[in-house]
Amino acid sequence: MKRIAVAAPLLASLALATPIHAQSLPAQPFEPFTISDIRVDGLQRISAGTVFTYMPLERGDHVDQAAAARAIRALFRTGFFNDIRLERQADILVVTVQERPAINKITLVGNKDIKTEELNKNLKEIGLAEGETFDRLQLERVVQELTRAYNNRGKYNVAVQPSVTPLDRNRVDVQIDIKEGKAARIRHINIVGNETFEQDELRKGWESNTTNWKSWYKRDDQYSREKLSGDLEKLNSYYLDRGYVDFDVESTQVSISPDRRDMYLSANVHEGETYTISEVIVTGDTIIPHEEMERLVLVRPDTIFSRRLLEITSDAMTALLGNIGYAFANVTPVPEVDRENRKVKINFYVEPGKRVQVRQVRFVGNTRTGDEVMRRELRQFEGSWYSQSAIDRSKIRLNRLGFFSEVEIETPAVPGTDDQVDVVFKVTETTSGSFMVGLGYSQLAGLITSLSVSQNNFLGTGNRIGVAIQNNAYSKRYDVNYFDPYYTREGVSVGYNLTYYELDQSNFNIATYYADRGSARAIFGLPLSETDSVGLSFGIDYNTIRPVEGYTAQPIVDYIDALGQRTFHAWRTELSWARDSRNAYWNPTRGTYQRAAAELTLPGSTVEYYKFNYQFARYWPVHRALVLLTSAEIGYGDSYGDRVERVIYNEDGTVAREVVADGLPFFENFYAGGVRSIRGFEDNTLGPWATAELSNWRQPLGGALKTTGSFEAIFPTLFDTDKTRLSAFIDFGNVYRSANDFEFREFRGSAGVSLQWQAPVGPIVLNFSYPFMSDRDDRTERLQFSFGSQF
Template sequence: MKRLLLPAVISALMIAEVHAESFTISDIRVNGLQRVSAGSVFGALPLNVGQAADDSRLVDATRALFRTGFFEDIQLGREGDVLVINVVERPSISGIEIDGNKAIKTEDLLSGLEQSGLAEGEIFQRATLEGVRNELQRQYVAQGRYSATIETEVVPQPRNRVALKIDINEGSVAAIKHINVVGNSVFPDEDLTDLFELKTSNWLSFFRNDDKYAREKLSGDLERLRSYYLDRGYINMDITSTQVSITPDKKDVYITVNIAEGDRYTVSDVKLSGDLKVPQEELQSLLLAKEGQVFSRKVMTTTSELITRRLGNEGYTFANVNGVPETNDENNTVSITFVVDPGKRAYVNRINFRGNTKTEDEVLRREMRQMEGGWASTYLIDQSKTRLERLGFFKEVNVETPQVPGTDDQIDVNYSVEEQPSGSIMASIGFAQNAGLILGGSISQNNFLGTGNRVSLGLTRSEYQSRYNFGFVDPYWTEDGVSLGYNAFYRTTDYDELDYDVSSYSVDSLGGGVNIGYPISETSRLSFGLSAQQDTIDSGRYTVDEIFDFIEQEGDSYLNFKASVGWSESTLNRGVLATRGHSQSLSLETTIPGSDLSFYKLDYNAQLFVPVTKTYTMRLHTQLGYGDAYGSTSRLPFYEHYYAGGFNSVRGFEDSSLGPRSTPSDGSNPGTIEDPDQDELPFGGNVLIQGGVELLFPMPFVKDQRSLRTSVFWDVGNVYDTNCPSTSDKCSDIDIGDMASSVGVGLTWITAMGPLSFSLAMPVMKPDEADTQVFQFSLGQTF
């Protein structure tokens, strides 16, 4: 009642001078304006010249001017037939100073104040400031900062302006001292409190920050508690009350949740109803809820999603499937009916791409399995999204299917992508005593100029060695996904400038090849390749007996023609830094008739990602290789050997340092010279066995994890030689007990220069003569 009377009393006082009698307004004069324009006043005033002014109209005019919010005081007067309006403007805000805030950023506070009407240049209203102060207090309470205080000060300034000072004392977040669930008899307290995201203070709370009370987190915990019971048959479970109390010093919080469990219900019957659109037996196979099972809301919801998805695959994008439980309290059973409303079949109007500033639309469009004009298939739309993710060009891919305005049976499919670096650039410069200045560089681009083609170019040049290579792959040589790739390389070594003891051997090679890949399914493909390679062993002075023996038997120059066949499969969710799915490949490479040497190599690679939790993933990987000679060739050429150690192998050991070692010559063989300083160098072998386990986890304190991978790993592997030369005593047959192994942590970061990888590893089992390397890094490869 007071709120209604007060404006009337004020208005009556303000028009006291003109209350005597009504008059016709001949003119209107406004006094006291500073910043507010006269036009704003006349625009809000419901009186005009020539109109009659009486008590009612003057009261309405006063209220209308107050509603503008511009004025602190308004008085109406009369000079003859002239209406005189005297106003006092509210002050404007010259600036806002906020001090003491840490939990909430200053930018966020200023943005919130601006939305409430408090910003520099705006008109100041004390009621608004008080409302903002109360809202800030509420936000800090929601964060568990019950001791937070907010003081505001309005400092008058010249020219009818004010400065606002907001002093915040955030206090400390109250820690949860105890969580108690009351009324449970079926499940123990520990099982129920473990469901809560909120925890009582423990030694991990400093890192997890999970002992700080927040209203939103408690709401989520209560929903998890309710779902826990509903998924185990307690359909009538109810949370009767929740009490959150705080100690007088506002430092400790006690949470009590009172529940009523009710009885446990089982499923008595499961039925389908509605317009099914697909054969009923197909939908019957999707019914996860079975007669006699304990009722589970999660099972019921998942069944609805499966049926909805099945209908979506047939174009019924707007299908609605609801599981309706009917309880029988006499025997504690539930009858579930899944009501199917398919709606109209939807068709795709347009497929649009956004965010691909570098990659051409055609590269994305050729990965589409959903076609424009066809009915909208949920499976095909998702499959298209997965194929975009597997390209490795994008950090993230999202898809939306909005309905076309004005239609009820058409949708657009909008894919939005966020591009990431899809190649690597490497450059090196160095100096060696015998080799002189070493310059090197390489560039590889998996999305060359946005065309989706893979191009690599590299060169390394020093005083004694030059290496050149070029590779190109067109993944869509034909429209149906047949790929074409070719490569060429040239390596040459000149020992004239070097002392003989720099290296055990060198191979000068010139070659090239072509490869064709053929898709046999959405996730697998076959590949066929042909190549030619000319290899020449330097005919200088050899210091390794194994090399001398091979050259004596086979010569020092070979022209080999190789054929290869391979099969690969990948269900990985991403082309780079995958977290789900598996991949494997099997390849056979062999020389063919017309070659100087006869040998083959068989390789198998596989990796499997197994989700452990929502954020943790287990990665299992292996690499196996076997090579041997056939026909007139005595053994696998030494320059085709496998090597192990380093990145993409057994971390914690130097590159290629595992396995058999060479035998320094004693000078007894013709063409060799004894070198007492010659080391036993890694020589590789014809058998490779390596693998490992990694636990992938998110890096703490980093919000965007899409370009990062951190892991704890265990690597194991070694190289063996099943056909040791008679001159060698440094190699052995396969012996699993002689495996090298290491444990450590690793990190890979996708940078603009390429994948940057680090590892810190400690060898667990070290074979004799293996060289260890605790810290390793690499630019241009991932693991």
């Protein structure tokens, strides 16, 4: 056992000092002796115990030249010391060391292309980190690695200059100055040996390209070794997907101009001949019937060989087995190549492995949300067979809750078994509620002040509750709402809404009048499947209309006069169906959303009418960086009660006018135009309009028929967060007085770009639009925006 011994007093007159240095052993003979004690001199930060731990000598050992050399080498291997000497004083072994300095601080200057956090992480892996022992060889290695990293990014003019500043207490500061320079530009790309396909065709989808008008954004003309390797793999795949089994990239040449600013790339290829499929078989332990597996095969005899179809088939078979518990199944397409006849026989060899059960489902990172709230969204259960599709579906359902900014899945094997795994959902929670006293602004409503308490995940239960007071230029609004998405274990949801409005529509983009509205509603929902649900609601409301004499549009005045009252009561019910297969709550990239709702006021209401509304949205993933969205909305309403006609008389008894109340009530009309509906036109201004006696401005009335649609190209990867998206859109549609008035030539259309951000203060929308189908009397807006919390 090595022990720290107390050094004896230095007796210079008796000591026989025979130093043994790190670099070389002394020329004179080293007289062996037995160590009675060991003393370590020169230590500052490192403890003597550390030296004894690494040194292969201890008290009582016999030491000679060879043993001393081994001890020095062992201590040098620790990397803690610049110099080591062994001396003998009587029978005491004296170890004299000079420690390497410690790194006090590392400073990176000039790096822009590679983030400081990433560089510090890489430096730490090499061993250069604050608090660690400084080694100049490691610093030289860092310079080489940084230069190589920048070269791989096409920056060949990079200069990396380290400097070391000594400090007291044997410490140093390390500063690394980086002059990145400019990336070398690709001036020419040449593929040599291609006879069947043109170069432009072969290079479609390449990340490397010569300078073009999009290079300022895509930076595709900046050379990178990784990008070129990926492009050559795409080239290989292109030929293999078209039957060229013998295709080969024989060589590549990358040359650089003397000033290290221009790159020239060349690839020499051998195309070979096309091969066809001679036979396709499925072998191995398929578990499920061969016929079912063979139905998944996409390649057929006498068709052109395609590696992509082989991979798709293999993945489909693996997924099928994974969905019935074979989590580690492997399907390998084994080709037998007949080069003489240019034929390929394909054998899909199936290795299912053991069937796997899920032992536990665990959640990590849910600091607020209860496990039961997450568990009820799962489709993979404990104790059941592993199913990849059930796990994927569970992830989608968790994402769609809106409680988490990120959901990751791990399936670690259970130690000691080969047929069990655990499923671990790692989540990062996001803000799901707020207490807010805020300001907002929209071009339509002006300044918006609001006081709101809202929580979409109340006390971690998944229930939604909210109380809000909002005030702006045209309305005061008070809301109280509650919603329990799992009122029963089967998923029946229950919600309640109480709302009160005071509207001053003289400041709004619809017909001028004052109104007080109040409503109470109970809402019930029932899931039918993973994507489908139905809803039912019952409610009561009242609506008091106060026209402004001389300023309210005549059709509204006539409707009120025909009924002879200004307060409308309604018992209403709504039946709805929804299908939602979108893959995310915010900014989905695939899936469909549909909702159809029919609303009816019951007999006994002041006005008996119905409304139907259908919404559709489909997300088409075209590429990782591009999603197409097609959407449409149709709304229609009408009265089903008796037509009301009334004659209004003058004071002298003569007929002043005849008025009629028929069709959908004006206060239930549909509107279009604005930040979220046919962008480029002012809010609610499309469709029928009228003027009043004392005002000649066009007052939008809305209509009983609404038809709108949109095509949108979304770029989901432009930002690092899924809370923000940029898109280019084309909107079209209009609002009509009734179905009989519908005409395609009355459609309005606009095109533009939209930026949307789910900010902590509420949704922020910024649109720039160009109305390309409009009427000269339409009220258009090129720039539209809205921000702040709105309810």
